[in-house]
Amino acid sequence: MQTSAHDQYFRSDDHNHARCRREAVATAATLCAQRGARLTPLRRQVLELVWARHAPVLAYDLLDQLRARQRRAAPPTVYRALDFLLEQGLIHRIESMNAYVGCVDPFVEHAGQFLICNRCRSVAELDDAEIGEAVKAQATAAGFQVMRPTVEIRGICSACAR
Amino acid sequence: MQTSAHDQYFRSDDHNHARCRREAVATAATLCAQRGARLTPLRRQVLELVWARHAPVLAYDLLDQLRARQRRAAPPTVYRALDFLLEQGLIHRIESMNAYVGCVDPFVEHAGQFLICNRCRSVAELDDAEIGEAVKAQATAAGFQVMRPTVEIRGICSACAR
């Protein structure tokens, strides 16, 4: 399989995504166990659904999918599970899409920075120090105390630009 | 009147905001005239309402205010005016709040970066080259073509932290 420098950002179409998802859920289970947080069957199921792709998923799409899998579900079912996963840092909310995406590094808390393709919707999650420092520098100059930085870069990924 | 280094970011409570608003609307009129875009009474009125403060305004609050001023208005009335103002670069949408804020530099197109106080909701609009370049560098490394960068930093402004 060929690789390129871009691969560390966006996943190729043919990467083993089942494995990504499996590992993400396993990691989540470990972290929750460590923290005494309960990754219930519902929450785990929602996490799996969010991990369907490296792309943001809408809350009501999750709702439809839960219902398709014979689970009684209403909007709060989904939003509460998402709230739990957000609190645990297992997913991120993409503000510019009202959507949710799995966190690729849930071990340490971080807001993340996202490159989001407008065509295929794929997301690359970054945690770039230079962006973070540039933001911090401006905040400091303004006497501003950062609580939650949102950095979402919309555009076209290399695969879609070809 | 005392000033501090922070003033170039957030406006003090006692700045002459009526003047900010007047100038913003005058600038908008000039730009629209230059471009052959029509800043109709409705659009101008919405722009004035968005400029009520240096803080994001919700679409349905604008709707209520239009109605309070004896104008027949429905949601599309407001959203269409907002769309026009966004297209002309006269306002920005704050994705993390579903809200809209006046652009402090509408002469050149730019996405802007925002420091937003969670307490008083005041916004400081930046267009910092370092942030922009750090984002650009990551995008380039990922082979990603940036179309619309969203940078919204939520936190506490210096006035509210005191």
Add this chain to the structure above:
DNA sequence: TCATGTTATGTTATATTATAACATTGGAGG
């Protein structure tokens, strides 16, 4: 001037996203 096409606004209905409030269930620890 007025006929005409185009842009802007009015109007009604509905889609989409999210939360409030209260009832019920189920698990963990005493």
Add this chain to the structure above:
DNA sequence: CCTCCAATGTTATAATATAACATAACATGA
């Protein structure tokens, strides 16, 4: 087992946004 608290179920509704079509206003060339 109890008991309590956390999790989920359930119903209703709030908040944000757009679709679709009707009417009005405006610009411009005949």
